[in-house]
Amino acid sequence: MNNVIEISHLTKSYGKNRGVIDVSLKVEEGDIFGFIGPNGAGKSTTIRSMLGFLKFKEGSIKILGMDSVKDREKILREVGYMPSEAWFYNTMKVSEVIKYAADVRGIDCSREAEMLCERLKVDKNKRIKELSLGNRKKVSIVCAMQHKPKLFIFDEPTGGLDPLMQRTFFELIEEYVSKGTTCLLSTHVLSEVNKYCRNAAIMREGRLTMLESSQIDDDTFLKFYED
Amino acid sequence: MKSIFVREIRLNLKTVIIWSLSVGLIGLACILLYQNMQGDIEEMADAFSNMGAFSDAFGMSTLSIATLGGYFATEVGTVHGLGGGMFAAIIAIGILSKEEEGHSGEFLLSLPVSRTKVVMAKGLSVVLSIVFFTVVCALFYMAGFKALNEEIPMKEFMTFMGMNLLMNIEVAAVCFGISAISGKNKMGMGLGLALIFYVYDLIGRVVPDLKDSLFIGPYSYANASTIFSGKETDAAAVTVAVIITIAAVISAFVIYDKRDLAS
Numbered sequence: 001m002n003n004v005i006e007i008s009h010l011t012k013s014y015g016k017n018r019g020v021i022d023v024s025l026k027v028e029e030g031d032i033f034g035f036i037g038p039n040g041a042g043k044s045t046t047i048r049s050m051l052g053f054l055k056f057k058e059g060s061i062k063i064l065g066m067d068s069v070k071d072r073e074k075i076l077r078e079v080g081y082m083p084s085e086a087w088f089y090n091t092m093k094v095s096e097v098i099k100y101a102a103d104v105r106g107i108d109c110s111r112e113a114e115m116l117c118e119r120l121k122v123d124k125n126k127r128i129k130e131l132s133l134g135n136r137k138k139v140s141i142v143c144a145m146q147h148k149p150k151l152f153i154f155d156e157p158t159g160g161l162d163p164l165m166q167r168t169f170f171e172l173i174e175e176y177v178s179k180g181t182t183c184l185l186s187t188h189v190l191s192e193v194n195k196y197c198r199n200a201a202i203m204r205e206g207r208l209t210m211l212e213s214s215q216i217d218d219d220t221f222l223k224f225y226e227d
Numbered sequence: 228m229k230s231i232f233v234r235e236i237r238l239n240l241k242t243v244i245i246w247s248l249s250v251g252l253i254g255l256a257c258i259l260l261y262q263n264m265q266g267d268i269e270e271m272a273d274a275f276s277n278m279g280a281f282s283d284a285f286g287m288s289t290l291s292i293a294t295l296g297g298y299f300a301t302e303v304g305t306v307h308g309l310g311g312g313m314f315a316a317i318i319a320i321g322i323l324s325k326e327e328e329g330h331s332g333e334f335l336l337s338l339p340v341s342r343t344k345v346v347m348a349k350g351l352s353v354v355l356s357i358v359f360f361t362v363v364c365a366l367f368y369m370a371g372f373k374a375l376n377e378e379i380p381m382k383e384f385m386t387f388m389g390m391n392l393l394m395n396i397e398v399a400a401v402c403f404g405i406s407a408i409s410g411k412n413k414m415g416m417g418l419g420l421a422l423i424f425y426v427y428d429l430i431g432r433v434v435p436d437l438k439d440s441l442f443i444g445p446y447s448y449a450n451a452s453t454i455f456s457g458k459e460t461d462a463a464a465v466t467v468a469v470i471i472t473i474a475a476v477i478s479a480f481v482i483y484d485k486r487d488l489a490s
Contacts, residue, residue: 014487051337053488076339083337087330091238103230104338143334 002029002065004151004182005050010059012049019045021206023059027184027199032177034193034200035186038225041203043186044084047155051081058151064150077105080144084186086136088128094139095124099145109146116142119168132148133160141169145176151174152183158192170196190221228344231335235352239318246317247360250310251367254303258340258371268293295377296455299368304387304451305473307364310444311357311395312421318356319399320406320417324350327410327489342484343370346407353399357481361392387454392466394449397468398424400475407479410489442467 005027012019019043023187027033036180037043050061052072061068063075088097098117102109117124128136137160142153144152150172158166173183173196187198193200193214202224261268292298323346326332335345365388372379402417413434428446441447442464454460 048488053333053336055485055487067336071340073341079337081333081337083333085330085333088334089234089238089331090329100230101334101338104335104340120304140334 003027003062003138004029004031004064005033005113005184006062007046007050008062009058010046010049010056010061012045012054012056012058018042018206019054020049020203020208023206023208024201025201025208025210027182029182030177030180031199032173032183032185032197034197034211035203035222036188036190036193036200036221037203040145042208043203044155045206046203046208047153047184047186050153051076051079077147078150080147080149080215082137082140082152082154082157084159086133086140088136088139090129091127093125093127094122094131097128097139098124098142098146102146103149112148113142113146116145116172120165121174134162134165137161138165141172146170146180148176148179150181152181152185154183155186156188157185157189158189160176190216190218228340228348231258231345231348232352235322235349236355239352239356241442242318243356243359246310246314247363250307250314250360251364253306253310254364255367255371257302257306258295258299258368259374261295262375268298277442295372295375296380296383296453300387300451300455301381303368304455307368307391308446308449310362310420311360311391312398312425313418314351314360315357315395315399316402316417316421317414319353319402320414321412322353322403323406323483324409324412328412332488336488346480346483347442348452350403350479353403354396357392357395357399361388361395364388383457386460387449387451390449390454390460393468394445395467396474397445400472400479404475404478404482406410407483408486445471 003026005025007025009023010023023042025046034076035043035046045054049056050063050068052068056097064078066075068075072122092100098113099110102113116122120141122135122138122142126135128139131139137157141157144154161169170192173181173185177183185192187193194216197214200211200216202209202211204224292301321328326375328337336342365384368384369379398421401420405413405416424445427444428441431441431444431447432450442461445468448461448464448468
């Protein structure tokens with residue numbers, strides 16, 4: 001199996017404040033990888049470094065065999081990212097945001113976008129400012145999936161989604177993964193890790209530890225947060 | 228990059244149209260008022276040209292507002308200079324920072340486009356907006372001359388519009404650089420900068436000690452009364468403007484490419 005994500009000794013700090021320290025991680029092709037840890041542990045810093053939002057001086061990140069700094073544009077063609085907050089341009093309509101994302105990618109994703117909107121019950125005629133967090137997240141899912149990427153990076157994706165949509169969301173992930181996509185899932189929800197993830201790692205105070213199994217009981221899971 | 232450029236143009240279209248029409252129409256109204264004032268303007272011209280520092284500041288010591296050219300330079304020149312500078316600042320100061328302030332930066336930069344291309348697309352949209360503003364205003368002013376059946380002093384008029392275009396681009400470039408550094412929209416700072424540049428020029432024309440340093444400010448080479456009184460454009464001022472513009476734009480590219488993006 002090829003490694004889709006290879007992070008090697010990544011260290012990122014914000015001035016004197018800790019970000020992440022000496023993080024190394026490998027995620028294999030076709031995996032649904034659970035990325036767990038308390039708030040402020042460094043999960044988002046790791047993800048944001050992978051996507052080039054943050055600049056780091058120590059360590060290296062390879063995604064799909066490419067260097068995350070030098071080949072950022074090429075990598076992002078193959079990545080579907082869903083941020084935890086799912087913000088867009090308030091005055092734009094949902095259909096315009098979805099088309100805009102496809103246009104910047106330079107590809108026609110209309111058929112896939114149509115299918116995703118139908119399954120996620122996205123109202124394309126509404127303006128972004130009229131949407132609740134849950135509905136913005138659904139738009140974000142469409143934007144992350146419509147170009148059929150090789151890698152999904154989801155940062156706390158299910159917050160705000162109702163249970164039915166959460167189920168549809170994971171059904172979609174499994175469908176894409178069965179066709180060869182890999183998924184990095186940052187979450188606080190234990191049931192998501194247990195049910196869907198094949199491998200997992202926990203982040204605490206900026207350091208990463210691989211877990212032997214993604215099947216974790218409640219007590220162990222909460223202990224990660226307490227410690 | 229094209230999609231980002233088009234989106235920025237669409238997003239700013241309302242602002243650009245409102246500012247172009249407002250400044251253009253105010254300028255046109257000023258020109259049309261000339262006819263109504265023509266009876267009294269001779270006396271006013273004498274009075275205005277003998278008001279010492281005030282006359283110097285507004286160029287009325289070198290130009291007579293009794294002629295349409297002089298009237299245009301002192302009245303419309305002020306409206307266009309101030310309006311254009313404020314417009315340029317408003318359009319440029321938030322163009323990059325609004326992505327972080329509105330939390331849409333993660334969406335935009337998770338798409339396969341480099342930060343350099345984002346800066347390029349947004350910068351070009353600012354330039355196009357300023358060019359559009361200048362053309363619309365120029366058409367209004369020309370319509371004013373036409374309505375009064377007066378001949379346009381074309382050489383001075385084109386120099387004035389061209390220099391103001393450069394001045395607006397310089398103000399926009401400085402604000403563009405600030406926008407690249409900041410994660411917040413600094414609208415107040417942008418407007419303040421435009422006003423400071425204007426006041427600096429105004430004071431510089433009154434205070435003798437400042438006259439030698441006038442060329443640093445962007446309004447020095449775009450001053451209507453200087454242009455319409457037939458004086459040569461200050462090459463040093465234009466050179467400084469070009470250097471500041473290039474330095475500010477390069478800084479915007481370098482800073483935006485190197486810094487961490489706020490979530």
